[in-house]
Amino acid sequence: MPELPEVESLAAFLREHAVGKAVARVDVAAVSALKTYDPPVTALADLTLTGVARHGKFLDLEFLEPGEGGGLHLVVHLARAGWLRWRDELPTTLPRRSPKNPIALRLRLNDGSGFDLTEAGTKKGLAAYVVRDPSDVPHVADLGIDPLSEEFTPEALYALTKDSRTRIKGLLRDQKIIAGIGNAYSDEVLHAAKMSPYKIASTLTEEEAGQLHAVIVGTLRDAVERSRGLAAGDLKSEKKTGLRVHGKAGQPCPVCGDTIREVSFADSAFQYCPTCQTGGKPLADRRLSRLLR
Template sequence: MPELPEVESLAGFLRERAVGHAVARVDVLAISALKTYDPPITALAGLTVTGVGRHGKFLDLDVDGLHLVVHLARAGWLRWREEFPARPPRPGGKNPLALRVHLDDGTGFDLTEAGTKKGLAVYVVRDPAEVPGVASLGPDPLSPDFTEETLAGIVNGRRTQIKGLLRDQKIVAGIGNAYSDEVLHAARMSPFKIAATLTDDDVHTLHRAILDTLNDAVTRSAGLAAQDLKGEKKTGLRVHARTGEKCPVCTDTIREVSFADSSLQYCPTCQTAGKPLADRRMSRLLK
């Protein structure tokens, strides 16, 4: 799933290529991805892209005051096209193409989504706050307002595991499964630690880890073409999706805890005083 650093980089990529160009037309191939009808998506035709921004994991194209807001979900992606095939795309079948935006110079981009579980969401609104997911977002960790005091207020009194808190978009915007693993590894903190038990020193360490991890990922991705961002994310991760590999800090073996539809990775030596975390799913399989 694209998270804050990748969406930030996509926004920068589109600022360089799409801003100043008019939308020639929009082809909708997967009607289920389109979540709004007023204004209609056809209203974008003839309008100029004046800016590109980000709200958490949401990408926001300002098109002369209308906003094309995109959430790429688990398997969605944006693919830039220097030119399009002469033959228009056909909907249906195994075609991953959900939406195609043509610009006035012949370039544009596709929104695609792989797999059978569809979550890609596209909105055309007059104000990004009209998108429910945007309206409910918590503070953005790259905002100057996301101070150590802000984080202290977030964790205060919350009887929830810190891993789940970091992933909750209503609490902190933009961090998902991958970067929450990375942040907690950098902070040397157990993903199962209860948020309310964090000391002032813990909050300081966690705040620093959030900023350093996200800013480092954004810096690595800056200037990359859209098609290269996934590869950059994968190579930059130190523990997430690296079960069984050696921790780059201490060389202990990276372990995993599995859930119904996701998993987390961590280093026992760096994060849990050498103790493996209980993996209930695996325990049930071994019974």
């Protein structure tokens, strides 16, 4: 799933390659991906892309009509398997969705360039919204603090944790508390912080919260910096290469050499290092436990 660093990098890529260009047309290949009907997606035609922002994991493209004060936003959530595929020269034929071409939406700019929104797999979650204000999109108005913002301070993080009985892994992933961190980067943050995913948030001391804050900001900024200047199509592979524990179950920990372990749930899993994070004690894998009953 694209998380804060990838979405931030996609926004930076579009600012460089697309801002200032007008929309030639928008074609929807998967109607289920378009979550709004008023304004219609056709209203984006002839509008100029004037800015690209990020709200947590949401990508926000702002369009204005020349000489007009109002505008529209195309807000996209890429979900688990969605992606934005940029082309300097898009095909002139209308997009057709197929297993080999899992396209949901195509936006063509007036110079022939543009992008496809695609989504692989059978579980569809990619969502595109055409709205007058980003806060009209469900969940955007409810987003918590952005961990790359000036407001995200050690004191702010401590205030979020001190009364929470949530496990720290869950708190980091809760978009209503901290916006933009998902399963992958919460694994990376907790490994770098040498902290158990099951640690209860309220047990963090003020000093521990400060240390965790530094790791969160450092991990995310490092990931954004590694992606700087990369083409949109290269961001996925860069993320995979840069991860140290997430998705690396069975491999040696890059810090201590212990075997990275995994805890599996119904629709997700997380990875951790017992030596670095849990005092050498493996956490129970609920999926395995059920099989042994």
